[in-house]
Amino acid sequence: MPEGVALARDLVSPAIEAAIGRLTPDVRVVAAYHFGFADAEGNPTGGGSGKALRPALALLSARATGAPPERGVTAAVAVELVHNWSLLHDDIMDGDTERRHRPTAWTVFGVGAAILAGDALLALAQDMLLEDGTPQGPWAARCLSAAVQRLIAGQGADLAFEKRDDVTLTECLEMAGNKTAALMACACSIGAVHLGAPPTLAMALAGFGAHVGQAFQLTDDLLGIWGAPEVTGKPVRADLRARKKSLPVVAALTSGTPQAAELRALLIDPQPLSEDDLIRAADLIVAAGGKQWAEREADAELAAANASLADIDLPADVRAELTAIAEFITARQW
């Protein structure tokens, strides 16, 4: 993991813990559990707050203006609160029972408590950006709420796609753009926006984040099929078993190749998929060009990300750390 991520975690975790400490007690317990700061009874775990990827990017975007990382903490916390609002609510909608190797909040505290905790994080995130009364606070808050509406659009599309079997690759890419890339673009720019960076800098950083986010989603989808279990923490081909319409799958299904029909038949069949079925499905995706398409697309997005930063002035260490994080989260380990 790049050094900047661990440093961000050290800087931002206490601020996240302090932020959720402001919530009403019933809600605070749920949020503290969800972040991993506390167990289900509210006892401190000594850990928590997840991977801190988005906070690391937010701190770098503050540093892109020449400011010290400390001045990006509020923006970093706001982005991470929004990310966790979406996790809390998505886990309910998707019926997911495990997150970060622990039971999801709604399975522990109930659907109602998890809805409320998510709501509280969303409102708190917006409020924190307005709290210091700087003229840029409202701009940062509006960037964040634009990302929130795109996350909602992406999750709405994801729910709708489950009921359809005619999803196009364009729709699928748009969904990933909303569900993953929008908040990544926000993370990569909000620190700069909050500190009053010139629009050219803020927009270049947002462009970088949008491309990194798209590359990240493509990579995540590739790892969901071919990733090594010791890297992904999930069984190999887990996304196929769940019949997830991920990008390589939809690329294969819409490839017009002879393999597309066989893959469609396999994935539509309501019977549980055997190990042989899963291996066959993965092979069909390769043969239909879905894997190669996703790999090329991810590489192109990563190149586009770096190109977004080519023409702007950035402190050399900030540029290097942004690139290191982008490469880290789009590494294909199998």
Added chain:
Amino acid sequence: MPEGVALARDLVSPAIEAAIGRLTPDVRVVAAYHFGFADAEGNPTGGGSGKALRPALALLSARATGAPPERGVTAAVAVELVHNWSLLHDDIMDGDTERRHRPTAWTVFGVGAAILAGDALLALAQDMLLEDGTPQGPWAARCLSAAVQRLIAGQGADLAFEKRDDVTLTECLEMAGNKTAALMACACSIGAVHLGAPPTLAMALAGFGAHVGQAFQLTDDLLGIWGAPEVTGKPVRADLRARKKSLPVVAALTSGTPQAAELRALLIDPQPLSEDDLIRAADLIVAAGGKQWAEREADAELAAANASLADIDLPADVRAELTAIAEFITARQW
């Protein structure tokens, strides 16, 4: 209904419809249905947007500064969006299947879609207050997010109370203060805050709204037991049938009178309550002083509301309309 409420509806409804028109299509359909602008298929109904009580109060709070009502529309829309975020999410948590004589959104579109629609209204409300870039926008947004956190605290307490049978009257009053009075206080002041009113005016209006909100909840709880079905739209004693721990009930249960124990035994019994049981329970609440306490408390809150405005300069018509709405929503019709 006071004239100001109908006028507010005419002014604010189109703005609410325009606001939800900005949402992503999947979410817009759910929001338009929930507000009553459209049926479940998305066809316009020609109606919608509810009673508009809070928008009416928000417009009056803008007029309290001497501004025309049009300048309060953004604040009124923001408050109404937040109110409807809470309705959408509370209906899921409470398992309520009917609202405004129609099936609730989650029963029509699913829990996931209703969670997303609520989230979208919450984020949109905050964003609208920042949109015009006035220096007071962030203050108005922060007043609203403070109310949001109190609504969350109130709903969290309400959920927690369902599992307890030792709820005190103080806790119950605090819950009502959070769940009902906080947003009413916000509605009565946000228009003024958004237009840069002096703090003395904004705070007096917020105080008025907080007391009116508390009186409104006490009245609603009284009507939930003794209200005429043709007024409440619910069967008489509906809250007792649902064993709701409303304020008159908790006042009776914690009265220390001989009737408290019999009432507790009736409400704890897991058997469905017969009509005779319900009549007996209502009589016990009267005998234990719960009804009289709630009536006196509501009257005192209404008096305190009007007292909040006694020492501030207000246009005479604004004062009269605020008082008329306060009296209207705390009228006990049985």
